[in-house]
Amino acid sequence: MALLDERRHRAPMTLGALSLLLVVARPSPALADLRLTPDSVRIGAFFDGEWVRVSGEIPRGSQAIVEVVGKRIEEQLLRKGRHWDIWMNVGEIDIEHAPCLYFGLTTDPSEFTRAGADAEFGYTALQKRACFAGDVARWSHDEIFSKFVKLKEREKLYGLFPGALRVAYSEGDRSRIEGKFRIPSRVAPGTYQVRLSVVNHGRILDSESAELRIRIGGMPAFLASMAHAHGALYGVLAVAIALVFGFLVGFVFKGRRRRR
Amino acid sequence: LFGSVYLPIAGHTVNLFALLGLGGGVGLLSGLLGVGGGFLMTPLLIMTGIPPVVAAASDSNQIVAATASGTYAHYRMGNVDVKLALLLLVGGAIGGTAGVEIIKILRQLGEADLIIRITYVLALGIMGSYMLAESIHSMRRGSMTPRRSRRRSKPSRLSRLAGSMPLQTHFEKSGVTHSVLVPFLLGGVVGMLAAIMGIGGGFIMVPAMLYILRVPMHVAVGTNLFQEVFMCANVTFMQSMTNHTVDLVLAIALLIGSALGAQVGARLSRRFKADQLKILLAVIILLVMAKMALALVLPPDLLLDIKGIR
Numbered sequence: 001m002a003l004l005d006e007r008r009h010r011a012p013m014t015l016g017a018l019s020l021l022l023v024v025a026r027p028s029p030a031l032a033d034l035r036l037t038p039d040s041v042r043i044g045a046f047f048d049g050e051w052v053r054v055s056g057e058i059p060r061g062s063q064a065i066v067e068v069v070g071k072r073i074e075e076q077l078l079r080k081g082r083h084w085d086i087w088m089n090v091g092e093i094d095i096e097h098a099p100c101l102y103f104g105l106t107t108d109p110s111e112f113t114r115a116g117a118d119a120e121f122g123y124t125a126l127q128k129r130a131c132f133a134g135d136v137a138r139w140s141h142d143e144i145f146s147k148f149v150k151l152k153e154r155e156k157l158y159g160l161f162p163g164a165l166r167v168a169y170s171e172g173d174r175s176r177i178e179g180k181f182r183i184p185s186r187v188a189p190g191t192y193q194v195r196l197s198v199v200n201h202g203r204i205l206d207s208e209s210a211e212l213r214i215r216i217g218g219m220p221a222f223l224a225s226m227a228h229a230h231g232a233l234y235g236v237l238a239v240a241i242a243l244v245f246g247f248l249v250g251f252v253f254k255g256r257r258r259r260r
Numbered sequence: 261l262f263g264s265v266y267l268p269i270a271g272h273t274v275n276l277f278a279l280l281g282l283g284g285g286v287g288l289l290s291g292l293l294g295v296g297g298g299f300l301m302t303p304l305l306i307m308t309g310i311p312p313v314v315a316a317a318s319d320s321n322q323i324v325a326a327t328a329s330g331t332y333a334h335y336r337m338g339n340v341d342v343k344l345a346l347l348l349l350v351g352g353a354i355g356g357t358a359g360v361e362i363i364k365i366l367r368q369l370g371e372a373d374l375i376i377r378i379t380y381v382l383a384l385g386i387m388g389s390y391m392l393a394e395s396i397h398s399m400r401r402g403s404m405t406p407r408r409s410r411r412r413s414k415p416s417r418l419s420r421l422a423g424s425m426p427l428q429t430h431f432e433k434s435g436v437t438h439s440v441l442v443p444f445l446l447g448g449v450v451g452m453l454a455a456i457m458g459i460g461g462g463f464i465m466v467p468a469m470l471y472i473l474r475v476p477m478h479v480a481v482g483t484n485l486f487q488e489v490f491m492c493a494n495v496t497f498m499q500s501m502t503n504h505t506v507d508l509v510l511a512i513a514l515l516i517g518s519a520l521g522a523q524v525g526a527r528l529s530r531r532f533k534a535d536q537l538k539i540l541l542a543v544i545i546l547l548v549m550a551k552m553a554l555a556l557v558l559p560p561d562l563l564l565d566i567k568g569i570r
Binding site: 043044045046047048049075076077078079080081085086087088089092093144147148150151154184185186188216219220221223224227228231232234235236237238239241242243245246247249250251253 | 264265266268269271272273321322324325326327328329330331332333374378489493496497498499500501502504506508509511512515516519520523555556557558559560561562563564565566567
């Protein structure tokens with residue numbers, strides 16, 4: 001009985017100690033928090049690109065960088081040059097380890113200006129990883145990469161947007177950041193990584209990633225798949241549609257003339 | 261944007277109304293001036309950002325519809341020389357298949373786009389200059405019809421050479437006698453150009469039938485349309501099977517516009533003089549040619565380009 005009383009007295013003490021232990025052992029909240037709206041984009045029959053909103057939380061006073069990165073691809077590029085006074089393709093350059101899509105958004109308008117080995121983000125970081133092969137003797141690595149970036153920017157597949165992330169509000173020691181980027185109509189289906197990095201005085205404090213899925217669906221998916229997997233059937237279908245439509249238009253207009 | 265449509269093979273979005281308008285505009289000129297319109301459509305598509313190989317292949321597909329519509333009307337009027345058309349077709353099928361293979365090789369070499377552009381500049385330049393000169397000359401001489409002028413003119417060297425070839429046969433509907441090899445070879449050359457340029461070849465075939473084969477104008481137009489249906493159907497099928505570059509969405513949008521535009525153009529054509537229309541067409545052709553020629557000689561904005569469609 002005495003033992004039971006002693007246990008009853010000890011129980012609240014044990015619970016208190018456990019609670020204290022849980023509070024101490026609980027992991028500190030992640031510095032970066034990231035959300036995408038929508039987190040999945042469908043390429044349908046009327047797809048013309050789509051805006052994706054990005055939001056998250058970072059420690060107050062720090063800066064945020066959001067990168068949208070496509071899978072690394074091997075891409076074959078054609079180098080143009082003058083030959084017989086005509087501008088034509090004069091060589092081929094293969095690029096490896098460059099993403100098929102890259103966007104960079106920051107809260108700090110002066111971000112992406114650092115160059116060299118210190119640069120962790122932006123085109124400088126991409127250039128450090130990219131490799132070139134083939135007809136590369138005429139241009140330096142910098143020149144090729146710069147031209148490659150211009151080509152990708154023209155297709156709206158690469159872009160740097162310093163200051164495109166804004167601090168919506170701050171509460172306590174946290175700040176909420178918001179921004180948006182546009183997925184272009186030329187985007188290839190696949191899974192894209194969206195990474196939020198928290199930076200303070202050039203030091204990366206934390207990062208958080210999310211996936212953005214882009215898939216082709218509906219009629220475009222059906223047609224693209226048929227065109228590549230069943231080329232003969234696709235060809236017959238294309239010819240049949242054209243023939244039926246052509247004869248139909250001829251017949252309809254002939255009928256109208258007769259009635260007159 | 262309102263009216264945007266995704267092209268699954270070209271891999272990007274264009275405005276549906278722009279495509280219908282483009283098809284309608286070229287179809288209107290086609291109906292107005294009696295040409296297929298493919299030689300205008302493909303460069304215009306390239307200018308709107310469609311990859312040249314996709315533009316050429318999809319244009320072949322839409323020409324099938326336009327020529328089928330025209331053939332229907334001409335066949336009812338008795339303007340189709342089936343015997344001549346079959347010989348042109350056999351040559352065209354072989355030439356078209358060879359053209360598709362050439363494009364395949366050129367794509368591997370990365371030169372397909374350049375060859376398409378150079379072929380266009382040359383073909384448009386020659387045809388535009390010839391039409392402009394011939395129309396101005398005709399206007400100066402008054403209202404002389406092409407048939408009269410052909411009756412007066414002597415046979416060309418090509419005509420005489422064609423007349424000396426073996427396997428001579430008579431083409432009743434056309435009222436001419438030729439070696440079977442002549443339409444066969446002619447079909448082969450035009451078929452190859454059709455595959456490379458994505459055209460029906462009418463703007464080469466009709467003058468060739470008029471000036472080399474001496475076929476009457478209305479039979480030349482009807483026979484050309486008839487053989488173009490099969491030739492472009494073959495090119496469309498081969499491009500679909502070999503290069504996978506026919507964009508059905510693009511082709512359907514274009515063929516709706518062009519088939520309707522052609523009918524409107526055919527009605528409008530009665531209000532204009534033939535030479536006025538020819539000069540208008542020649543000027544349009546030369547402007548397109550100049551734009552493409554400038555792109556070949558002026559430095560490009562970017563000195564790098566992606567190989568292939570995407």
